[in-house]
Amino acid sequence: xTNFFDIKDLSKKDLERIIDESINIxxxxxxxxxxxxxxxxxxxxxxxxxxxxxxxxxxxxxxxxLILNSNEFKFGERExxxxxxxxxxxxxxxxxxxxxxxxxxxxxxxxxxxxxINALTNHSHPCQVIADLVTFKEKFGDFENKKVSWFGDYNNxxxxxxxxxxxxxxNFYIACPSKVSVSKNTIKWLExxxxxxxISDNVNDIAKNSDCIMTDTWISMGDKKDKSVDHFKPFQVNxxxxxxxxxxxxFMHCLxxxxxxxxxxxxxxxKMSVVFDQAENRVHAxxxxxxxxxxxxx
Ligand code: CP
Ligand code: NVA
Numbered sequence: 089x090t091n092f093f094d095i096k097d098l099s100k101k102d103l104e105r106i107i108d109e110s111i112n113i114x115x116x117x118x119x120x121x122x123x124x125x126x127x128x129x130x131x132x133x134x135x136x137x138x139x140x141x142x143x144x145x146x147x148x149x150x151x152x153x154l155i156l157n158s159n160e161f162k163f164g165e166r167e168x169x170x171x172x173x174x175x176x177x178x179x180x181x182x183x184x185x186x187x188x189x190x191x192x193x194x195x196x197x198x199x200x201x202x203x204x205i206n207a208l209t210n211h212s213h214p215c216q217v218i219a220d221l222v223t224f225k226e227k228f229g230d231f232e233n234k235k236v237s238w239f240g241d242y243n244n245x246x247x248x249x250x251x252x253x254x255x256x257x258x259n260f261y262i263a264c265p266s267k268v269s270v271s272k273n274t275i276k277w278l279e280x281x282x283x284x285x286x287i288s289d290n291v292n293d294i295a296k297n298s299d300c301i302m303t304d305t306w307i308s309m310g311d312k313k314d315k316s317v318d319h320f321k322p323f324q325v326n327x328x329x330x331x332x333x334x335x336x337x338x339f340m341h342c343l344x345x346x347x348x349x350x351x352x353x354x355x356x357x358x359k360m361s362v363v364f365d366q367a368e369n370r371v372h373a374x375x376x377x378x379x380x381x382x383x384x385x386x
Contacts, residue, residue, distance in 0.1 A: 092380065095255065106376050109380075113375045126151070126182070128182070137370055145375050169192060182378075184204075186208045186209075190209040192209070205381065220340055224236075236253060236259065243305075262287040263291050298332075327352065330358075338361075
C-alpha cells in the first residue's frame with residue numbers, strides 16, 4: 089500500500105518511473121487496474137481540472153468514483169477525523185483528498201488502511217507537478233541541467249516543483265518579492281539533498297536563459313481574502329520577461345489563470361504556452377500515480 093503525498097517522498101527512480109509511465113500510458117493506454125474498486129474523492133476546496141481528470145482516470149481504469157464536495161463534507165466538521173477515516177476505511181478502496189491543512193492527510197493516513205493521493209493541500213500539489221514534468225519531458229526529452237524559473241508567489245505548486253527539481257537535478261530559480269519566504273523544513277531538506285535554491289527579486293537575472301518560465305495565482309485557495317498582491321506586480325510574466333529567456337522557452341501555468349495579473353494574455357495565448365498540454369497530462373500522470381499506489385497489488 090503506497091500513498092502519494094509529496095514528491096520528496098519518492099526516490100529518483102520512482103519519480104522517473106512515474107513520469108515515463110505517464111508518457112507510456114498516454115501512448116498505449118492502461119490496464120483496468122481499478123476494476124471493482126471504489127475510489128472516494130474528497131474536495132474541501134473547488135476544482136475543475138483535478139476533479140474531472142481524476143474522474144476520467146477512474147472511469148478509464150475501470151473503477152467507480154464517489155465524490156464528496158466542500159458543501160457536503162469537511163474533515164473534522166461533524167465528527168473527528170479519526171472517526172470519519174475509520175468509517176471510510178470500511179467502505180472504499182482508495183481516497184483522493186483535496187484539503188486545507190497538509191496535516192489532515194497524515195491524520196487520515198493513520199486511520200485508513202488503503203492508498204491516499206494528495207489532490208492539493210496548502211503545502212503541496214504533487215499531481216500537478218507530475219503532469220508538468222511529463223509536459224516538460226515531452227518537449228525537451230530530459231531534465232538534467234535545464235533552467236526552470238518560477239515567478240510570483242511561493243505556493244503549493246512551487247513547493248512540489250522545488251522537491252521535483254532537487255530530485256531530478258533541474259536548476260530551479262524563483263523570482264519573488266523579498267518578503268516571500270521558504271519554510272525552514274524545506275531549506276533543511278534541500279541541504280540534506282546537497283541542493284540549494286536560487287531565490288531573487290531580480291526578475292531579469294532569473295528570466296535570463298530560462299528553458300521554462302512558470303507562474304501561478306498570487307492568491308491561492310485558503311489564502312486570506314484581503315492578501316495584498318501589489319508586491320507581486322513586478323513579477324508578472326509578460327513579453328519582457330519572456331524576451332530574456334531562451335528562444336525555445338515554454339510557458340507553464342497550472343491554471344486557473346488570472347489573466348492580466350500573474351500572466352498577460354499575450355504570453356498565455358502564445359505558441360510557447362503549454363498550459364493546455366499540462367491540463368491534458370493530468371489524466372495520464374494521475375493514471376500513472378494510481379498505478380504507483382497500487383503497485384503492491386499486481
Ligand atoms: N490545476 C488545478 O489543480 O486545477 P483545479 O484547481 O481546477 O483542480
Ligand atoms: N496555488 C493554487 C493552485 C490551484 C490549482 C491554489 O492553491 O489555489
